[in-house]
Amino acid sequence: MLSWTNSRRIGHRLVSATLRCRQCSRPAGDLVGFADRSLGEARFLPVDTGYMPVNLAGELRCARCTGQLFLDDIEALGKNVPLDEAGGIPFEQVIVGDREPAGTSAA
């Protein structure tokens, strides 16, 4: 399962990362959340809502090639940035595969 790496070292800080595919190296989107909290509490900002990560047997996979996703470029943000300002959608919705079409039609 995905998790923030080095979270102990970063501590309670807002971090951002790119959710990237190991196989085709395309980014699925950006994640913003607290390093010492679970990823389910993070916000997900998809690059392309037509290629949302897919839940395959409990593991998030690339929507293009079903490759394994990993967190790339984890970077600490300001300490007092409110998570709500990150926008996006709750990552938990992505994890459970509850795809609520945000304004776009599911063509």
Ligand SMILES: [Zn+2]
């Ligand atoms: Zn891929």
